[in-house]
Amino acid sequence: MPEWLVIVVRVILFLVALFLLTRLLGKKQLSELSFFEYVSGITIGSITAEVIINTDNKVWHGIIGICVLSLLIYLVEFISVHSKKFRDFVEGSGTVIIKDGKILEENLKKEKYTTDELLQLLRGKDIFDLSEVEYAVLEAKGSLSVLPKKDFRPVTRKDIGLDSVNEKETQSVIMDGEILDEALTAIGKNRRWLQTELAKKNVMLENVFLGQVNSYGALTVDLFDDKIQVPEDQERPLILAHLKKCQADLELFALATDSKKAKSLYINNVKKLENSIQKLTPFLKN
Template sequence: MSEGLVVLVRSIIGFFSLLIFAKLLGKEQISQLTFFDYVLGITIGSIAATLTTDLSSRAWPHFVGLLGWCVLGYLMEYITMKWRYAAKYIEGEPTIVIMNGKIMESTLKKTKYRASDVMELLRNKDIFDLTQVDFAIIEPNGQLSVLRKPEYEPLTAMDISIKKNSSGISTELIYDGILFEENLRQLNKDRKWLLNQLKTHGIKDISEVFLATLNPAGSLYIDKYEDHIKKVTDIGDYDGPY
């Protein structure tokens, strides 16, 4: 019972210590997570866990270690903000991996990236064709920034001088075969209207639908359980065991 109480007290100390230190270190730990930030966060969390559960030693050395790591992390953050050269070596700097549509092979080797890694990051940017890319830059946090070639840039309403109304946020009407009637009412629709819409898509029953959404502009998206896709495209770069 006494050991449980000690663990509880240590947990409270460790929890609020981490809360205070996280506030001091700022939101960059989440929003711009570099490799250094990642290692720092894991180490601080590990020390906090040891502070909580290691009853074979006193709590204060672990707390001092926790305080030391957090203070050093804060100092590194302050130094990188004030001294650009330090930030370059501690946090890294942006690296161009595609320039003028050409892959920079030597840069890929230096950054320990493969061509397949870049392709994956491009797909995350909704780019599935390398011929559309003018510049691609790997940021210090590992994310990829992409500049498309001018002819592949999406046309905006401003480009053609037209006024475009907001489509709003899509609302789930059906998920996993279950109808959300409250969401229908919020959009001033009813069950009869939805059933008629489903019939126009060849759907006889709500249970056939995996997901259906509707936005305020009236755009209805429907995905059935049976998609009738005969062959799924394989985009892997080698034949694996599966």
């Protein structure tokens, strides 16, 4: 067999072997690497490259090597799950870099980070002013976790006294012009409903590149032809507009009547409708 063909066969063989071993080790291997994962990854890569390029080496020796190393990785991860001390030793632990708005210079030097690198990490969190930071931790895997000061945190519904809204996962129901029946079933819809929604938008199924149903049950589509403009859903905003019109009409009726009983009835219903509108607005807005 020609040497170049031997290398091709070895590349394919090791690609399959590494793929299977990575699947067995789990998705953690694909995330940001810890110290141990970084070193083990380099070692596996070195063994693989050496066996592929150097045809004098036996393929099975390389396979045995990466299998043994993968087993060690699995054992280390297994022990790490059950022992925090071992996990901290192998994977490292987070280091506080900013506390009470103050940079801890000693910890920064300990992690071999410069001020410029710290500012770069903060910019990655959309923070350009150090005075906005209350607390920051340099995680074991190199990412920076930041707690902004209260005045610089995003306003939540709870902050302004609104009830929380539970949202469901957005489901992709069309991909490349094909209907995904499993996703439709998950949201309690069927093909007839989907065809009806597409007809409302004047869109053919085969023209849809991606179709999704959001947590409010509305269908949004992206077409193969980007020049075609798909009209936005107007049903929910129209319902909201009708509710507000009813509220305004009730207020006018309350002002127009001289009957105290009728006026009180109108005002009470205005308050009830206002409360309903406040709760429904998040669902009815586009």
